[in-house]
Amino acid sequence: MIVTSSVYSAFSVVNKLLKNYSQREDNGCK
Known part of the structure; x- marks a missing residue:
């Protein structure tokens, strides 16, 4: 279990x- x-x-x-990381990529595209 450990x-x-x-x-x-x-x-x-x-x-x-x-x-x-995905959120940063999305913000960069927009």
């Missing part, structure tokens, strides 16, 4: 960073 929790945390951080 390993799964760590993977989930890492995935959440990566997903958050990708979302922020």
Whole structure:
């Protein structure tokens, strides 16, 4: 369970960073 929790945390951080990057790209296009 501990390993799964760590993977989930890492995935959440990566997903958050990708979302922020996507928003920056959208703002740049507009």
